[in-house]
Amino acid sequence: MNPLVSAIERHVELSPKEREAVESLREAPLVRVPARQTTLSEGDNPRVVRLLSQGWAYRFKDLPDGRRQIVGLLLPGDFFDLGVRLVDEMDHSIAALTPIAYHAIPPETIDRLAREYPRIADAFARHEHVSTSIHREWLLNLGRRNAFERLAHLFLEIFMRLRASGSARERECDCPLTQNDLADATGVTSVHLNRTMQELRREGLVELKSKRLFIRDYDRLTQVAMFNPNYLQIGRETRHLAQ
Amino acid sequence: MNPLVSAIERHVELSPKEREAVESLREAPLVRVPARQTTLSEGDNPRVVRLLSQGWAYRFKDLPDGRRQIVGLLLPGDFFDLGVRLVDEMDHSIAALTPIAYHAIPPETIDRLAREYPRIADAFARHEHVSTSIHREWLLNLGRRNAFERLAHLFLEIFMRLRASGSARERECDCPLTQNDLADATGVTSVHLNRTMQELRREGLVELKSKRLFIRDYDRLTQVAMFNPNYLQIGRETRHLAQ
DNA sequence: CGGTTTTTTGATCTCTATCAACTATTGTGG
DNA sequence: CCACAATAGTTGATAGAGATCAAAAAACCG
Numbered sequence: 001m002n003p004l005v006s007a008i009e010r011h012v013e014l015s016p017k018e019r020e021a022v023e024s025l026r027e028a029p030l031v032r033v034p035a036r037q038t039t040l041s042e043g044d045n046p047r048v049v050r051l052l053s054q055g056w057a058y059r060f061k062d063l064p065d066g067r068r069q070i071v072g073l074l075l076p077g078d079f080f081d082l083g084v085r086l087v088d089e090m091d092h093s094i095a096a097l098t099p100i101a102y103h104a105i106p107p108e109t110i111d112r113l114a115r116e117y118p119r120i121a122d123a124f125a126r127h128e129h130v131s132t133s134i135h136r137e138w139l140l141n142l143g144r145r146n147a148f149e150r151l152a153h154l155f156l157e158i159f160m161r162l163r164a165s166g167s168a169r170e171r172e173c174d175c176p177l178t179q180n181d182l183a184d185a186t187g188v189t190s191v192h193l194n195r196t197m198q199e200l201r202r203e204g205l206v207e208l209k210s211k212r213l214f215i216r217d218y219d220r221l222t223q224v225a226m227f228n229p230n231y232l233q234i235g236r237e238t239r240h241l242a243q
Numbered sequence: 244m245n246p247l248v249s250a251i252e253r254h255v256e257l258s259p260k261e262r263e264a265v266e267s268l269r270e271a272p273l274v275r276v277p278a279r280q281t282t283l284s285e286g287d288n289p290r291v292v293r294l295l296s297q298g299w300a301y302r303f304k305d306l307p308d309g310r311r312q313i314v315g316l317l318l319p320g321d322f323f324d325l326g327v328r329l330v331d332e333m334d335h336s337i338a339a340l341t342p343i344a345y346h347a348i349p350p351e352t353i354d355r356l357a358r359e360y361p362r363i364a365d366a367f368a369r370h371e372h373v374s375t376s377i378h379r380e381w382l383l384n385l386g387r388r389n390a391f392e393r394l395a396h397l398f399l400e401i402f403m404r405l406r407a408s409g410s411a412r413e414r415e416c417d418c419p420l421t422q423n424d425l426a427d428a429t430g431v432t433s434v435h436l437n438r439t440m441q442e443l444r445r446e447g448l449v450e451l452k453s454k455r456l457f458i459r460d461y462d463r464l465t466q467v468a469m470f471n472p473n474y475l476q477i478g479r480e481t482r483h484l485a486q
Numbered sequence: 487c488g489g490t491t492t493t494t495t496g497a498t499c500t501c502t503a504t505c506a507a508c509t510a511t512t513g514t515g516g
Numbered sequence: 517c518c519a520c521a522a523t524a525g526t527t528g529a530t531a532g533a534g535a536t537c538a539a540a541a542a543a544c545c546g
Contacts, residue, residue, distance in 0.1 A: 042473075043473070059379070061379060061380070061382070061383040062383075063383070063387055063388070063469050064469055065469075067387040067388075068387070069382055069383045069386035069387045071379045071382040071383065071386075072379075083368050083369075083371070083372045086365055086368050086369050086372060087369070087372060087476070089473050089476075091376040091379060091380070091473060091474040091476075092376075092379050122329055125326050125329050126326075126329050126330070128326070128371070128375075129326045129329060129330060131375070132371075132374070132375050132378065133334040133335075135375065135378040135379060135382065136302070136304060136314045136315075136334060136335050136378060137304070137334070138382055139304070139312055139314040139378065139381055139382060139385060140304040140305075140306070140312045140314065142382060142385035142386045142430065143312040143314075143385045143429075143430030144306055144310040144311070144312045144430060145306070145310075146533075146534090147533080147534070178491085178492065178493090179492070179493065179494095180491095180492075180493095186386075187385065187386030187387060188534065188535085189534075189535055189536075190492090190493090191494085191495090191534090191535075191536080191537095192533085192534050192535070194492095194493060194494060194495090195494090195495095195534090196534095197493095198494085210543090210544095226306050226307055226308075230285075230286070230332055230334060231334040233330070233332075233334075389501075389502095390501080390502075421523085421524060421525090422524070422525065422526095423523095423524075423525095431502070431503085432502075432503055432504080433524090433525085434502090434503075434504080434505095434526085434527090435501085435502050435503070437525060437526060437527090438502095438526090438527095440525095441526085453511095
């Protein structure tokens, strides 16, 4: 199953015709960006809707003095801002984490699809809604969880999102983030992140080696992270697979 | 100028007919909620779109062990989740900060308005988009600013948002949050928040007394907060007033 | 294989949490 | 309008999580 269709079908069931319409988005020009390159900067005026086809990217913001915060991860099948056409200045930046390829879709195509197929419009809206819910969960993460819990939570989110798109195995998945990236996502320094990661490892909860994440104790991990998957709006059947 | 119309008109210019259509939202039944009451809980299935007419509210999430994080403020004129009809489980809760009154609008009314008046649909979308941008700025706030900078930033956001809706004076505005609320919004304890607030006062930046916020040194405040108003998408003319 | 990036370690400092009063302010019923 | 209760703000002492700085070890890459 390809992550693009499933990212939409996770939200609504599609008729064959609708699925075909969604698939047609893949005809939009494909743009490749090397790893670690910023593809969209705060202040830019984005002119197309982007649909991530391959690779991982992240949203980030930075402060004048160089402090940086990753505010979200983009996985294959994710849109970068469906509502972007309405906005004239990006409030944040987006960079490739790995080499990526995205489809550059003219906003009119999105509008047309949404107009012709109300269920697809709903799916787009839900996709945006989930992105926002994720932001809120991250706010809780940064504001009220400690480093250990935060990292546990982040790993679980990655694992759950990948599994929902069919890209994870039973208890492992890709995770191309460096400790530096993880530190920028969890709001700690990389030194402290390193120590926190060792603790997760020592506790037999999670291991990360050669860009691959291994969940060693799923139950205890969800417990220490106080992970409640409802914010991801993953359907019942998918959530069921979690057990 | 009433905050409802201006909240929409901030985003797009309306024709008299469009303005009338927006005004018609105020015919929706008005619901009153006493201060400090939770009006919508995580897990609930919201059936209407709510438009805050009077008073302040906040979004929050909490952890099983009682830690709580405020993830956003709702001011008069704000919608609580236009996209709510698409969702079957709230990912967060909403509570009244002061006594509030909101309009309970059937989702069909929103849909109809959006269908009939594309510019209003755009305004709705922008409103949602700004809410999301605010979440991202808060992520930066919690992840990378220290307590002093965070609080300075929060005060500026409140001031700027109120001023954009015409509810602030030159250098002061309402601010009904207790120190406990401010602590929950900035991710620190109330004791530490108290000390941070004293420092802001001592430095001659901001004062808060009897629920009223006084900006004592706007320039230095924006500087220490590293405040960049672009995320609020406040129009050029409004931003101009900031000086 | 040599150079770069990433991970790891140790020592020390600082910011924020915690706990436990205490004071001031606000609000309410008599 | 006062009295008292409840809420909100303040203080001090101490503990702990996470930051900082500097450098070494390990992994990765062309």
